[in-house]
Amino acid sequence: MGSRLDPDRPRPVPDMASDAERRRQLTIRRIDAALARIEAGEYGYCAICGEQIAAGRLDREPTTSVCADCARPGGPT
Numbered sequence: 001m002g003s004r005l006d007p008d009r010p011r012p013v014p015d016m017a018s019d020a021e022r023r024r025q026l027t028i029r030r031i032d033a034a035l036a037r038i039e040a041g042e043y044g045y046c047a048i049c050g051e052q053i054a055a056g057r058l059d060r061e062p063t064t065s066v067c068a069d070c071a072r073p074g075g076p077t
């Protein structure tokens, strides 16, 4: 008589998730963070320099939390 809930059965761990699943989780986290910023009244402002993020940039990347300057690999000039 076997139990349906076998505690010894290996469970999938996050590290073994596919790339697509990881990307989906990352996107969900970014959206959650964006929603939190909206609630805090900080959405649309750079998390690094505090400047307003250009509307065009938010259109392309709605979940971004930094302005184009701060997102550059070299950082703000």
Ligand SMILES: [Zn+2]
Pocket (backbone or CB within 6 Å): 046, 047, 048, 049, 050, 051, 066, 067, 068, 069, 070, 071, 076
């Ligand atoms: Zn910035």
